[in-house]
Amino acid sequence: MVKALVFLAPGFEEIETCTIIDILRRCGVEVTVAGLVSNQVIGSHELAVIPDQSIEEIRIDDFNAIVCPGGYPGYENLRKDERVVSLVKEAFYQGKLVAAICGAPVVLSEAGVLNGKVCTIYPGMEDEVKKGGGIPKKDIVVVDGNVITSRGPATAFAFSLKLAEKLVRKETVDRVAKATLADIALK
């Protein structure tokens, strides 16, 4: 089974995080929500979510993809967590899919995996990816090799579907896009 790791940091963006988890699971991806703190994690808009596991228990070998949701201070909490940065680096060099949305491409920048990569980030934060050698674009989802980046809450749906396309059959993703009404609501 295809497996994805989604980080859950205090201050996570609720729409982004829940959309990634929901869409990937609908596509048949086994998602593990890894909490940076023990027990419940509170989002940037006060939603309390219980992770599946603690980051302490994570072995990157078990996963095909690693995903960093945004939100403030969620993405800062991811960037300053050495365990997260180390897992992102390890995943990237093992050729696994590495993805981030909103402010969270800063985590990829910190991990040194954006060097020379075309990418995107929340509007106005472009300098943050340039620092890591990234080449920022304005598209809502950008794919460069095994790195996928996106821009914010309303782009989380397209981002999650694109992620799924890299992990499972296109027909499965198309079926989920249709069932969730992505075709009638998204640009």
Place this chain on the structure above:
Amino acid sequence: MVKALVFLAPGFEEIETCTIIDILRRCGVEVTVAGLVSNQVIGSHELAVIPDQSIEEIRIDDFNAIVCPGGYPGYENLRKDERVVSLVKEAFYQGKLVAAICGAPVVLSEAGVLNGKVCTIYPGMEDEVKKGGGIPKKDIVVVDGNVITSRGPATAFAFSLKLAEKLVRKETVDRVAKATLADIALK
């Protein structure tokens, strides 16, 4: 302060529920997430969320709006819960905003508040609102008086922004739409 009640039933749709809560809170609405069961509630895609309160503690007089997210079996759990149906009925007759998305317009139908109302529901479920006298349309969000309905996960963003427009100043909603990138990602 403007207050909204959002139900959290076992089997809730994660994208819908989190989008409603996130967008309304970003707009300055005080949102209470009311759980139908004690402690954590598990969504239709296994996300575990802790509600703010139990439905047992809810007094409808405290709220300006009441919102039913979809998801399966979430909407069925809402429909068969007499406390939910009774709160929806009470809210409607007090002229409060009553809203539902995806399969959850069945809850409004059950509460008898759709009679003669133009509304919408998840594609293929139109007969369910007709039973309650509702007049189903295909638009992604439909407003008729104090009733707002919508269709599914990808329409949750537009639904939440429309809800917010009925509760707070238009400028606030426009600011949130821009900050969340709704303008660049949604139809």
